[in-house]
Amino acid sequence: MILEFRTYRLKPGTSEDFLRVMAEDSVPLLEKAGLRVVDFGRSLVAEDGHEEAYLIRAFSSLEEHERQEREFYGSEAWLAGPREAIVSRIESYHTIAIETSEEAVEALGRR
Known part of the structure; x- marks a missing residue:
């Protein structure tokens, strides 16, 4: 499993x-598109003193991560949907991805 922290x-x-x-x-749209959201919220x-938030997602492989992101962020549903409401509030973001087990992914999930 690939676990992504944004x-x-x-x-x-x-x-x-x-x-x-x-x-x-945003999260319902991600899930509808087949992306697995593990958790999200406020830091x-x-x-x-900065306001910060996070999004944790899981993917079956790095290739799946790349494919799903490319398809989702290029989709009309995202571009015409919540994109502007999300992006307009972000000063900056950072993403890391690690390899882990399904058990670790499940342990992190609070949704």
Whole structure:
């Protein structure tokens, strides 16, 4: 399994709206497209006072990760859907991916 951690540094004052759009629009759209969302939410730590959030997703392989991301982020559903409401609130983001077991993925899931 490939476990992807994406962190978002949000523009000041946008975290509530960002998380609402994630919960109501973006995550359901990701899941409808077949992407496995393990968890998402607000960071418990505001590094240097910044509002931050995270998204954790799982993929069966690195190739599947690349294929699913390419298809999803190029889709009309994303581009005409919640993309602007998400992207407009992000100051920067960082992604890491690690190889792990299905058991570790399941242990992280809170959804």
